[in-house]
Amino acid sequence: MTERNAVPLPLQDVTPTSDALECIEAHVSAGGSYRRYRHASKALGCDMTFGIFLPPQAVDALCPVVWWLSGLTCTDENFMQKAGAHRVAAERGIILVCPDTSPRDTGIESDDDPLYLGAGAGFYLNATQAPWQAHYRMFDYVTEELPELIRQNFPVAKRCSIMGHSMGGLGALVCGLRLRDRYCAISAFAPMAHPSSAPWGQAAFSAYLGNDPTLWLDYDPCVLVQEELSPADAIPILIDQGDADPYLDEQLCAEDFRDACLSANYPLTLRYQAGYDHSYFFVASFIEEHLHHHADALSKEDDTF
Amino acid sequence: MTERNAVPLPLQDVTPTSDALECIEAHVSAGGSYRRYRHASKALGCDMTFGIFLPPQAVDALCPVVWWLSGLTCTDENFMQKAGAHRVAAERGIILVCPDTSPRDTGIESDDDPLYLGAGAGFYLNATQAPWQAHYRMFDYVTEELPELIRQNFPVAKRCSIMGHSMGGLGALVCGLRLRDRYCAISAFAPMAHPSSAPWGQAAFSAYLGNDPTLWLDYDPCVLVQEELSPADAIPILIDQGDADPYLDEQLCAEDFRDACLSANYPLTLRYQAGYDHSYFFVASFIEEHLHHHADALSKEDDTF
Numbered sequence: 360m361t362e363r364n365a366v367p368l369p370l371q372d373v374t375p376t377s378d379a380l381e382c383i384e385a386h387v388s389a390g391g392s393y394r395r396y397r398h399a400s401k402a403l404g405c406d407m408t409f410g411i412f413l414p415p416q417a418v419d420a421l422c423p424v425v426w427w428l429s430g431l432t433c434t435d436e437n438f439m440q441k442a443g444a445h446r447v448a449a450e451r452g453i454i455l456v457c458p459d460t461s462p463r464d465t466g467i468e469s470d471d472d473p474l475y476l477g478a479g480a481g482f483y484l485n486a487t488q489a490p491w492q493a494h495y496r497m498f499d500y501v502t503e504e505l506p507e508l509i510r511q512n513f514p515v516a517k518r519c520s521i522m523g524h525s526m527g528g529l530g531a532l533v534c535g536l537r538l539r540d541r542y543c544a545i546s547a548f549a550p551m552a553h554p555s556s557a558p559w560g561q562a563a564f565s566a567y568l569g570n571d572p573t574l575w576l577d578y579d580p581c582v583l584v585q586e587e588l589s590p591a592d593a594i595p596i597l598i599d600q601g602d603a604d605p606y607l608d609e610q611l612c613a614e615d616f617r618d619a620c621l622s623a624n625y626p627l628t629l630r631y632q633a634g635y636d637h638s639y640f641f642v643a644s645f646i647e648e649h650l651h652h653h654a655d656a657l658s659k660e661d662d663t664f
Numbered sequence: 665m666t667e668r669n670a671v672p673l674p675l676q677d678v679t680p681t682s683d684a685l686e687c688i689e690a691h692v693s694a695g696g697s698y699r700r701y702r703h704a705s706k707a708l709g710c711d712m713t714f715g716i717f718l719p720p721q722a723v724d725a726l727c728p729v730v731w732w733l734s735g736l737t738c739t740d741e742n743f744m745q746k747a748g749a750h751r752v753a754a755e756r757g758i759i760l761v762c763p764d765t766s767p768r769d770t771g772i773e774s775d776d777d778p779l780y781l782g783a784g785a786g787f788y789l790n791a792t793q794a795p796w797q798a799h800y801r802m803f804d805y806v807t808e809e810l811p812e813l814i815r816q817n818f819p820v821a822k823r824c825s826i827m828g829h830s831m832g833g834l835g836a837l838v839c840g841l842r843l844r845d846r847y848c849a850i851s852a853f854a855p856m857a858h859p860s861s862a863p864w865g866q867a868a869f870s871a872y873l874g875n876d877p878t879l880w881l882d883y884d885p886c887v888l889v890q891e892e893l894s895p896a897d898a899i900p901i902l903i904d905q906g907d908a909d910p911y912l913d914e915q916l917c918a919e920d921f922r923d924a925c926l927s928a929n930y931p932l933t934l935r936y937q938a939g940y941d942h943s944y945f946f947v948a949s950f951i952e953e954h955l956h957h958h959a960d961a962l963s964k965e966d967d968t969f
Contacts, residue, residue: 601692
């Protein structure tokens with residue numbers, strides 16, 4: 360009548376080796392371990408929080424990381440709570456890391472900030488304009504500082520890949536296309552795929568990078584995908600886009616990215632999903648296929664630094 | 665390069681037939697449809713909100729309902745957002761219905777109410793004591809009024825079953841054990857399994873039902889499971905309980921319910937899950953097995969009213 364399941368928790372021994380990380384929350388989940396950590400970020404000049412899911416395989420093996428970048432107004436928690444990703448990550452032996460979407464409490468944000476600026480809206484770029492440039496350096500944070508912190512403290516393989524939603528889908532495309540030797544695969548849910556020509560992207564880029572659109576090129580997937588490369592350098596990209604997404608035409612512009620990929624002969628799988636909107640119900644509906652996309656690409660890579 | 669997936673949305677035609685239901689939110693999810701409705705409840709004397717997930721099979725078939733009852737402080741939304749239940753419900757052709765956890769805005773709740781009383785803490789019982797008795801009649805609401813509303817407005821089969829978490833696990837056990845000809849199966853995550861002997865249960869029962877513990881018997885699973893029945897009337901019960909749940913010993917008392925079932929020779933599957941706590945990460949980790957428990961039991965029943 361009563362069953363006591365085998366203890367799956369030598370993962371408790373998989374703990375950070377440095378004092379730089381403060382664990383603020385921990386849950387056993389899907390046979391693995393989900394935790395949130397706070398740390399002082401040098402790149403951003405403030406304390407930051409991130410979430411990490413360690414699959415059961417992390418007990419005695421190095422596991423590849425799939426990075427998740429969230430969208431406007433999110434924190435490190437939305438994806439981990441709502442996407443239903445732990446089950447598949449546990450199956451495939453994937454570590455998931457989800458950073459916050461911006462610096463917080465830097466003193467330069469205000470309650471009057473529009474949706475696309477300030478706290479919750481870092482756009483995963485390095486700001487160059489006042490008052491943002493001292494703290495808003497999320498590109499460096501998610502591609503350099505945080506990966507190094509993760510490497511130092513968790514059993515991660517060299518292999519990694521990146522995905523995200525909306526503003527985070529933009530971030531995933533930008534990070535992945537700019538650092539093609541770093542990430543094995545890219546995927547995105549309803550990404551802001553052509554920010555230079557969309558209202559929120561233009562407004563954010565103007566504030567963070569200045570009004571000259573030539574300063575925005577490094578953060579626009581439609582530009583980055585056209586940079587010359589050998590076919591061997593093309594990282595597989597999977598994009599799911601709900602066709603009932605209210606932001607599709609004005610802010611997300613999936614067709615522009617499709618045209619840019621076609622023009623550059625860059626391999627893209629863009630799927631329009633009938634009836635789906637911009638919510639986490641959409642993300643949760645297809646997260647399993649995205650994680651398999653990443654796990655399949657990661658399994659082709661070698662496993663050492 | 666671009667795929668357009670087949671439209672799965674004749675579900676849009678599966679809409680309420682009465683004006684009594686106001687749709688306040690709708691998302692395509694896992695190939696089905698998740699919606700929230702507001703309606704005026706006669707049993708509770710206030711407006712109520714519930715969530716419903718319709719699987720794709722509901723387009724042209726009657727589908728069984730699995731009821732979900734949530735825990736203290738929850739609304740109708742937590743389960744639908746965090747449990748990851750839509751995928752499996754879509755696979756198995758199950759309709760999920762999640763009521764709110766109490767009446768709201770009745771004027772008798774106060775900001776000083778403790779966790780276990782008032783808004784968010786209806787305990788799925790019919791209160792008999794002032795000031796609660798006029799509105800706090802959640803047993804009637806979840807077993808009579810709301811099922812009838814669902815039957816009138818959605819393509820539901822006669823078959824149904826019930827599950828829940830914490831206070832909602834208590835509710836599922838009470839509803840299932842009291843109405844054994846109604847529900848085909850019961851399951852619970854970390855239920856308040858012996859409320860008459862636990863602090864929150866005692867405090868809530870005293871306020872809602874009066875101080876005499878003999879008045880509480882109809883709402884205590886440890887009592888209800890001992891009511892005489894033929895073996896054919898035993899509804900299969902599955903309980904998962906995290907062994908790192910901070911409320912286990914004082915508030916939940918799984919061992920008391922195990923002992924009561926043993927004493928009554930009532931078939932129970934009680935599983936202690938090593939390392940798991942009381943959170944929705946625990947629920948999401950085992951929801952698939954619970955839904956299969958229900959779907960298997962429901963598939964044995966006939967399909968007509």
